Amino acid sequence: MSLTPGPQHTAPASDGHRTEHDMLGDVDVPADAYYGAHTARAVTNFPLTGETLAARPHLIAALAAVKHAAALANAEVGALDGALASAITGACAEIRDGALHEQFVVDLIQGGAGTSTNMNANEVIANRALELLGRRRGEYAALHPLDHVNLGQSTNDVYPTAVKLALDAHLAELLAALAGLREALAAKAAEFADVLKMGRTQLQDAVPMTLGQEFGAFAATLAEDEQRLAEARLLLHELNLGGTAIGTGLNARPGYRERAVEHLRGLTGIPTLQSSPDLIEATQDVGVFVQLSGVLKRTAVKLSKICNDLRLLSSGPQAGLGEINLPARQAGSSIMPGKVNPVIPEAVNQIAFEIIGNDVTVTLAAEGGQLQLNAFEPVIYRSLSAGLDHLTAGVAVLTEHCVRGITANRHRLAEAVAASTGMVTALSPALGYETACAIALEAHRTGRPPLDLIRERELLTEAELHVLTSPASLTGRPAR
Numbered sequence: 001m002s003l004t005p006g007p008q009h010t011a012p013a014s015d016g017h018r019t020e021h022d023m024l025g026d027v028d029v030p031a032d033a034y035y036g037a038h039t040a041r042a043v044t045n046f047p048l049t050g051e052t053l054a055a056r057p058h059l060i061a062a063l064a065a066v067k068h069a070a071a072l073a074n075a076e077v078g079a080l081d082g083a084l085a086s087a088i089t090g091a092c093a094e095i096r097d098g099a100l101h102e103q104f105v106v107d108l109i110q111g112g113a114g115t116s117t118n119m120n121a122n123e124v125i126a127n128r129a130l131e132l133l134g135r136r137r138g139e140y141a142a143l144h145p146l147d148h149v150n151l152g153q154s155t156n157d158v159y160p161t162a163v164k165l166a167l168d169a170h171l172a173e174l175l176a177a178l179a180g181l182r183e184a185l186a187a188k189a190a191e192f193a194d195v196l197k198m199g200r201t202q203l204q205d206a207v208p209m210t211l212g213q214e215f216g217a218f219a220a221t222l223a224e225d226e227q228r229l230a231e232a233r234l235l236l237h238e239l240n241l242g243g244t245a246i247g248t249g250l251n252a253r254p255g256y257r258e259r260a261v262e263h264l265r266g267l268t269g270i271p272t273l274q275s276s277p278d279l280i281e282a283t284q285d286v287g288v289f290v291q292l293s294g295v296l297k298r299t300a301v302k303l304s305k306i307c308n309d310l311r312l313l314s315s316g317p318q319a320g321l322g323e324i325n326l327p328a329r330q331a332g333s334s335i336m337p338g339k340v341n342p343v344i345p346e347a348v349n350q351i352a353f354e355i356i357g358n359d360v361t362v363t364l365a366a367e368g369g370q371l372q373l374n375a376f377e378p379v380i381y382r383s384l385s386a387g388l389d390h391l392t393a394g395v396a397v398l399t400e401h402c403v404r405g406i407t408a409n410r411h412r413l414a415e416a417v418a419a420s421t422g423m424v425t426a427l428s429p430a431l432g433y434e435t436a437c438a439i440a441l442e443a444h445r446t447g448r449p450p451l452d453l454i455r456e457r458e459l460l461t462e463a464e465l466h467v468l469t470s471p472a473s474l475t476g477r478p479a480r
Helices: 037-045 057-076 082-096 115-132 145-149 155-191 211-235 256-268 279-284 287-313 343-367 377-401 410-419 422-431 433-446 450-456 462-468 471-475
Strands: 010-014 017-022 025-030 196-201 204-210
Touching: 017 037, 025 037, 037 115, 057 082, 057 115, 057 155, 057 256, 057 377, 082 115, 082 145, 115 145, 115 155, 155 211, 155 256, 155 279, 155 287, 155 377, 196 211, 196 410, 196 471, 204 211, 204 422, 204 471, 211 287, 287 343, 287 377, 343 377, 410 422, 422 433, 422 450, 422 462, 433 450, 450 462
Parallel strands: none
Antiparallel strands: 010 017, 017 025, 196 204
16 A cells, blocks of 8 residues: 555445545545545635636646656656556646546635645546556556656646646737737728827827827837747746755656656647756745736736727717727617727726736735745736736737727818817927917917918918928828
8 A cells, every 4th residue: 555645545436426535534536536535625625716727728738748747757767667657648648638627626726835736637647547557546556646647746846837837828829819919000000100190198289190100109019018928938937847845856766857847848849948957946936927927917007008098099989089980899878879888998908907906916925935835826826827818818809809990080180180289399490489389379269270370470381381291290200
């Protein structure tokens, strides 16, 4: 009998259950379950969020990849029988392909620094591997969740490694979505390149620009965040796998760490995965998650600002700015006929608010770590993965259901430019500041267009006005 404090034996199934035994005693497990005693206890202990591991397929696939790489490495260093390794890797390959995800039933938030997650993975993999060996689920004397599937490992190196791999997959999806949005905004910048409008500072008329320049700036700011996210993604590729409990590598065979990371590169297709030069530091440090959370918050804040601008530019439409039209997606009111709201940008705003709050959670969880381990990585992962998932979905919706369908109110924009005293700023070098100021004040007082006042006073010729008020002069870019 194994000395590992895990499930030691399984009584035959009866009444729809089988009985497993762990260090605390007997545990009834559903007969058809691939998980075992440790998972069953965790389900009872942590009925917290209603979100189980099954809701995070990236994490399940990452856990299976880690266990797959570990089995291969253990076999190569002579720690694991080849037939057992083959069964374990076979089970892991199935799980990575999407099988048995419904068997990952523990809550995303749990005590124990992710131990329940690791146990859930060990048990599901072990029981599926037993079937591949022609055995019944629960016959742990033949293949054990801890002695074999968890060989040379600890939750403390498996869980953070899997979390980093899962977040890498989440980031790949967000980066693809952001690239699509950036391209859509750049297309609108080209479409609106010749549409003059008034730029604003402090919500007051400033100087002319083109609507294309406004949308081009949106695209440029997203490009910056794509770069920052890609940089943060690279930081996830430093792993503490092989450090076991606190980074000393206790119970892992010589050569295991290097081989496990090498196999993980091949299984995940991430060539930049590497072992940390200091596994003790890497086991206790969660700074990479704080960094990623901060960059994710930056992206969310800037994207929310873009959504604020879209809502403002489309406001009214009659009594607001009304410079652009957002696609109408649904009726906006149960009492006001014909009202249409900017529901897509509003939804993305709310995702940004969530991410900002999640960043506080990640910060506090990181700060709460003690000595050689941070016990709060489950809530760190839940916060980051939720933000990444929701923002990815929000960006896709914003692209398809809003940005691609935006149109410009060209006539209204042209009228606003002609009537705005902001035009005087562009003419002040030719008029002189005092004269320009007098024209602006009179335009404010009378409501007359400033260009009419300049013509009336014969301060500039029509030829001069034509040159000075051309898109090339006003915006630094020629009209299309």
